[in-house]
Amino acid sequence: MPAGRFVPGRFFAEQADLPNWKNDLAPRLSVAYDLFGDGRTAIKGNASKYYAQWSAGWAKRYADSASSSDSRSWFDCPINAAGTACTGAVLATSGDNIAQDSEIGPRSSPTFGLRSDRNPAPGIERTYNWEYSAAVQHQLTSRVSMSVAWYRRIWKNLEVSDRELITLSDYTSFQLPMPSFANDADLVAAGVLDPAEMLTIYNLNSAKRGVYGAQIVDKNSDDQSIYDGIEMSFSSRLPAGGTLFGGWTIQQNLSVFCASDDNPNGPTVSDLFMGDNVANGGRFCDQRDFDVPMTHEFKLAGNYPIPFGFDFGAILQSYAGRERVITWQPAATSFPGGRTNAETIILTEPGALYYPRYNQLDLNLKKTFRAGRKTFTGQIDFFNALNANAIFTQNNAIGASLGQVQAILQGRMMRLGFQMKF
Ligand SMILES: [Ca+2]
Ligand SMILES: [Ca+2]
Helix, strand or coil: CCCCCCCCCCCCCCCCCCCCCCCCCCCEEEEEEECCCCCCEEEEEEEEEEECCCCCHHHHHHCCCCCCCCCCCECCCCECCCCCCECCCCCCCCCCCCCCHHHECCCCCCCCCCCCCEEECCCCCCCEEEEEEEEEEEECCCCEEEEEEEEEEEEECCEEEEECCCCHHHEEEEEEECCCCCCCHHHHHHCCCCCCCEEEEEEECHHHHHHCCCCEEEEECCCEEEEEEEEEEEEEECHHHCEEEEEEEEEEEEEECCCCCCCCCCCEEECCCCCCEEECCCCCCEHHHCCCCCEEEEEEEEEEEECCCEEEEEEEEEECCCECCCEECCCHHHCCCCCCCCCCEECCCCCCCECCCEEEEEEEEEEEEEECCEEEEEEEEEECCCCCCCEEEECCECCCCCCCEEEECCCCEEEEEEEEEC
């Protein structure tokens, strides 16, 4: 590419084997067996391997050609060295609505236009998971069947970005008291944080400041993400053409993200299940060491024909609230000797705090009628018919906005539908 106004000419050589994943065979094995030979009881088993799905994103992380943006100040006048105001000199180019080079402030980042110093480790393998399941299905009567299923999913070869020039020994610890969370009544009432606790915080030694962003290598690690679930359900055909279905799911996902030695504060990262905040390193990195409860989810759904050709349907769902992870960024002034990096500290233990359980009832009424070869269906739905208002997310960062509600269950909503088939 030829030179532009702000950058010199560019040439990017081919980067081969990015990635070079060989033999990515993903076996899927399933069995089903008719236990008594009468077609009424089936046992099923499954073991399947799934690789992380990537398109161009993986290669893009390491591509030599990178795009970046920069903000420059421009006042249509000769700019001072700091790039904050006019120098006071008035030239013929001042006020001409053209941004001459002498009018543009300095670039804001010394790494502008450069790719990040991040590379894959030689021989890095693709992240995958194994999923196992076992199920029993049984037909109780001619109208009712039930099933019990167990699921387990384990991730392997998880990638960790290692700052190779940074280890835990590059940090110095100090203590700070638990910050005030008195402005969040829910959090106070939950009693999961000890207002008297002294927290150990780590500050990166300032000599390492310059290399914190350098020599980042993505490696396979022993980190784990383990999901277990049990699902019980029944389905039945009611007399007169109705159906009824019910399910109960008990599940738990545990993250074990302890491989990183880059930050003993345990910064937040998304888990591989719901994307909730979990610790990457630090004292909460192994969720198996904490009392993380199983969560329960219930569903009941049915539909039933009622007089005048109407069909009535209802779905009742009950979900456990997601985990609430309270974080804190200690002020720069509280770091002895000056803060090197801003640090986000997770305050709540894994499994300690959850949003409230929420229930949702959806109703619908449907009528189908025919005229000649055409079929018409009219339908009215009420989503969240009870207008429940459960809290989905709150501000979880210590500060003036802690506890502020950010999202709730969508309010009651009616939908009218009409369908014609011909
Ligand atoms: Ca100008
Ligand atoms: Ca490291």
